[in-house]
Amino acid sequence: EAGVAQSPRYKIIEKRQSVAFWCNPISGHATLYWYQQILGQGPKLLIQFQNNGVVDDSQLPKDRFSAERLKGVDSTLKIQPAKLEDSAVYLCASSHSGYQPQHFGDGTRLSIL
Amino acid sequence: DQQVKQNSPSLSVQEGRISILNCDYTNSMFDYFLWYKKYPAEGPTFLISISSIKDKNEDGRFTVFLNKSAKHLSLHIVPSQPGDSAVYFCAARDTGNQFYFGTGTSLTVIP
Numbered sequence: 001e002a003g004v005a006q007s008p009r010y011k012i013i014e015k016r017q018s019v020a021f022w023c024n025p026i027s028g029h030a031t032l033y034w035y036q037q038i039l040g041q042g043p044k045l046l047i048q049f050q051n052n053g054v055v056d057d058s059q060l061p062k063d064r065f066s067a068e069r070l071k072g073v074d075s076t077l078k079i080q081p082a083k084l085e086d087s088a089v090y091l092c093a094s095s096h097s098g099y100q101p102q103h104f105g106d107g108t109r110l111s112i113l
Numbered sequence: 114d115q116q117v118k119q120n121s122p123s124l125s126v127q128e129g130r131i132s133i134l135n136c137d138y139t140n141s142m143f144d145y146f147l148w149y150k151k152y153p154a155e156g157p158t159f160l161i162s163i164s165s166i167k168d169k170n171e172d173g174r175f176t177v178f179l180n181k182s183a184k185h186l187s188l189h190i191v192p193s194q195p196g197d198s199a200v201y202f203c204a205a206r207d208t209g210n211q212f213y214f215g216t217g218t219s220l221t222v223i224p
Contacts, residue, residue, distance in 0.1 A: 004156070033212075042117070042202055042214030043157070056211055091156055098210035101147055104156030 002026065004105035006092050012111045018080035021108045025073070025094030031055075033102060034067055034077050035091040043091055049075065050098065079110075087112045116140050117205050119215035127223050132190040134218050136203030139184065143205040143213075148177060148188045151200045151217070160201075161188070193222045 005024040013019050025032050030051050035043035046065065048055040051072040060067070064083070069075040079086055089109050093102035118137045126132045134148075144165045149157035163170040163177045163186070170177050176189045190197055203215040 035214075040216065042119075042204075042216045044214070045211060048211070056209070093156070099145075101159040101162055102212070103159065104149075106154065106156045 004092055004094055004103055006090075006105035006108055008108055009106065010109050010111075012113065013082055014113050015084055016081040018078065019082055019110065020076055020078045021090050021092075021110075023075045023077070023092030023105060025075070025092070026103055029094035029096055029103070030072070031095045031098050031102075032069055032075050033093040033095075034075070035093065037089045037091055037107070039088070046077070048098070055098065082110075082112050084112050086110060115216070116143075117203055117213045117215040119201075119203055119218050121218050122216070123219040123221070125221045125223060126193045128195060129192045132188075132193045132197065132220055132222065134188040134190075134201050134203075134220065136186050136188075136215055137184060138186075138205050138213075140205070140207060140213075141181075141184065142208050144208060145206040146177070146179060146186050147204045147206075147212075148175075149202040149204060149214075150197075151202060157202055190220075193220075195222050195224050198222050 032049045034046045037043045046060045047057040047067045049069040067077045089107040091107045093104045095102045147162040148160040150160045151157040161175045179186045200217045202217045
């Protein structure tokens with residue numbers, strides 16, 4: 001089966017600019033996650049979707065981050081405006097349900113100048 | 114507050130010997146634990162998991178042990194191979210289906 005696809009792989013922007021990441025989960029996976037991984041740390045959940053509904057977004061900085069999963073398949077994560085501390089790898093993952101292990105994409109490495 | 118901790122940032126082991134990676138957690142409501150393996154520039158890959166109702170799960174060279182009273186789990190790799198060199202993340206799920214990850218342990222298997 002095809003894995004979780006993410007794009008772009010790398011992105012460099014200046015602070016206060018906006019950026020968007022795209023994720024295409026494994027076909028048939030109802031649950032989709034966005035994680036932020038700062039260098040030297042483990043992945044931190046930003047938002048979890050079940051189909052096209054939000055299950056958990058308690059750790060999403062909603063003043064600048066937004067995410068959507070239209071039609072319950074692809075998802076986009078947006079940051080507007082970006083801050084220096086947003087420099088991280090943004091990982092998308094999917095699973096059949098919240099009770100099963102997640103399959104991760106290769107991530108988008110974001111650098112803020 | 115880090116609910117899942119991996120206190121050893123790195124570990125080096127000779128090829129053929131056992132690798133033991135450790136993980137501690139603080140939340141007694143965690144009901145499912147996982148280990149992921151990560152190569153550079155790739156996303157984490159699921160390795161093995163264990164439910165809180167078990168104390169051991171084995172899959173080939175990989176065995177995960179869970180000690181609920183100590184809130185501790187470990188991953189044993191026997192025998193270790195150079196291809197096992199990667200960063201290993203421990204993760205735990207709470208009853209709300211949120212996953213928490215440790216900071217990772219970088220394993221180097223020396224040929």
